[in-house]
Amino acid sequence: xxxxxxxxxxxxxxxxxxxxxxxxxxxxxxxxxxxxxxxxxxxxxxxxxxxxxxxxxxxxxxxxxxxxxxxxxxxxxxxxxxxxxxxxxxxxxxxxxxxxxxxxxxxxxxxxxxxxxxxxxxxxxxxxxxxxxxxxxxxxxxxxxxxxxxxxxxxxxxxxxxxxxxxxxxxxxxxxxxxxxxxxxxxxxxxxxxxxxxxxxxxxxxxxxxxxxxxxxxxxxxxxxxxxxxxxxxxxxxxxxxxxxxxxxxxxxxxxxxxxxxxxxxxxxxxxxxxxxxxxxxxxxxxxxxxxxxxxxxxxxxxxxxxxx
Ligand SMILES: NC(=O)c1ccc[n+]([C@@H]2O[C@H](COP(=O)([O-])OP(=O)(O)OC[C@H]3O[C@@H](n4cnc5c(N)ncnc54)[C@H](O)[C@@H]3O)[C@@H](O)[C@H]2O)c1
Numbered sequence: 527x528x529x530x531x532x533x534x535x536x537x538x539x540x541x542x543x544x545x546x547x548x549x550x551x552x553x554x555x556x557x558x559x560x561x562x563x564x565x566x567x568x569x570x571x572x573x574x575x576x577x578x579x580x581x582x583x584x585x586x587x588x589x590x591x592x593x594x595x596x597x598x599x600x601x602x603x604x605x606x607x608x609x610x611x612x613x614x615x616x617x618x619x620x621x622x623x624x625x626x627x628x629x630x631x632x633x634x635x636x637x638x639x640x641x642x643x644x645x646x647x648x649x650x651x652x653x654x655x656x657x658x659x660x661x662x663x664x665x666x667x668x669x670x671x672x673x674x675x676x677x678x679x680x681x682x683x684x685x686x687x688x689x690x691x692x693x694x695x696x697x698x699x700x701x702x703x704x705x706x707x708x709x710x711x712x713x714x715x716x717x718x719x720x721x722x723x724x725x726x727x728x729x730x731x732x733x734x735x736x737x738x739x740x741x742x743x744x745x746x747x748x749x750x751x752x753x754x755x756x757x758x759x760x761x762x763x764x765x766x767x768x769x770x771x772x773x774x775x776x777x778x779x780x781x782x783x784x785x786x787x788x789x790x791x792x793x794x795x796x797x798x799x800x801x802x803x804x805x806x807x808x809x810x811x812x813x814x815x816x817x818x819x820x821x822x823x824x825x826x827x828x829x830x831x832x833x834x835x
Contacts, residue, residue, distance in 0.1 A: 528552040529749070530592035530634075532578060532625060533599030534571060535562025537701045538640070538693075541742045542596055543568050549746070554590050556583055557599060566700055578621030587628030594749050595637040597625050600670070604644065607666035618669035619676075626680050636687040637677065638748050641756070643694050643734075643797055645671040653734075653762050653800040656692070663794075674756065681754060689748035691741075694760035694799050698738030698819060699826030710735060713771060714823050717778050727789035729768035734760045734798035737814035737822070747808050760799035761812045770816070777820045 529546050533539040534555030540562075546553050547570050555567065558577040567573055574586050578599050600618050601607065607614035622639075629637055646654050647661030662668045677688040697708045703715035716723040736759060744759045765773075775782045804810045814822075 527594065528554070528590065528592045529594045529596060530554050530556065530587065530590055531571075531596045531598060532556045533562065533597070535559060535564070535566050535573070536598060537566075537698070538696060538738060538741055539596070539598035540566035540568070540700060541698070541738050542598065542745050543571050545742045545746065546596075547571065554586075554592065556586060561602075561702060563700075578624055579616050581624055581627075583624050584628040584631060587632035587634070591632050593635050595625065595629055595634050596745055596749065597622065597637055597639050599625075600640075601666070604664045604666045607664050607669065611665040614665050615669050618666075619672050622673045622676060626676060626686070629686050630680065630684045634686060636689070636749060636754075637680075638745050639673060639677055639688060639690050641674055641690050641692040642667070642670045643692060643760075643799060645674075645692070646797070648794055649797055652796065653760075653798050654758070655800045656756055656758055656803050687754045689751075689754060690756045691744055691748060691759045692756065692799070693741060694734035694736050694758070694797070696738055696741050697735050697823075699823050701738070709733070709767065710770065710774075710820065711823070713774050714778070714820070714827070717774055717780055717782065718827060723771065723782060723784045725767055725771070725784045725786050726793060727786070729771070729784070729786065730766050731793070732764045732766055732796035732798055733770070734763060735765055735770070735816055735819070736761050736812055737816075737819035739822075740812045740814050743813070744804065744808075744810050747810050751808050753807055755807075757804035757808065757810075758799045758801055759804065759810070760801050762798060762800050763816075764796075764798050765816060773816055773820055777817065777824055 535557040554572040644667035697710035701711040703711040
């Protein structure tokens with residue numbers, strides 16, 4: 527079986543590629559390398575260095591004829607979407623339509639797509655389930671959600687099965703710690719450099735951190751199941767930013783004295799999500815606790831002898 531992974535040189539996509547190859551799938555990647563890294567690319571995967579905004583990507587689907595597509599490539603930065611909404615829509619919507627047209631022409635059986643908790647905005651109730659009302663507060667939230675509609679339409683018109691996975695805050699090795707990268711990788715990076723982590727507000731904000739290996743497993747279970755639909759991928763575990771820092775402090779065996787600054791406009795106060803639906807229908811639940819995941823990051827940094835970066 528062949529899988530085409532867009533964004534397969536990025537954080538989540540590259541972990542998906544590695545696991546699919548271990549499981550015996552043939553894998554090819556489309557990635558423009560805007561955020562992807564050479565060192566993330568599995569030797570056994572074929573890379574097409576292309577931009578999904580370019581309609582020529584549709585030809586790659588004809589050449590490769592993948593059975594399945596996992597579409598991770600995206601503009602992922604909330605702030606970029608606010609300052610450059612056109613580019614955000616071009617990548618996340620137009621780029622995705624090119625991917626879907628490729629799927630249609632090549633007879634792809636199923637596509638797996640990552641949406642985001644960003645589509646809910648400030649929660650009306652917790653934990654957030656799949657029926658929670660939408661309330662996007664950024665263009666990124668809008669474009670990630672728009673694709674959910676395109677997926678339904680492509681299934682209706684052309685019979686392409688899909689699963690849309692709404693991730694909470696994904697963390698793990700290979701996550702970018704620059705810019706708006708995940709808070710876990712930013713904190714770990716600060717700690718290894720001996721710098722002071724910054725906490726916006728009191729640090730009592732609640733988040734739901736899901737480990738990348740659990741996310742990979744959700745993608746593969748979704749791909750291999752008969753189901754189509756929308757599922758949260760999360761832990762339903764409430765972790766405050768202060769608790770996160772304590773956990774990092776223990777694992778890296780350091781004392782951390784964070785700097786508190788004013789809360790950022792637009793940040794969501796508390797968010798955690800329910801995984802009841804995906805557990806009932808696909809049998810998925812998270813296996814990694816935060817402490818295991820952060821140990822995974824620490825081992826990865828050691829393995830890379832991180833000083834070189
Ligand atoms: N990381 C999270 O916490 C999180 C949460 C919810 C949803 N998601 C979604 O998961 C997916 C993967 O996110 P990630 O954290 O691995 O990000 P990432 O930036 O590490 O990976 C995205 C990959 O897509 C590639 N890419 C970007 N624009 C492209 C384009 N125009 N053409 C081709 N390739 C392009 C980048 O080079 C990169 O390798 C994204 O769709 C993101 O919206 C992530």
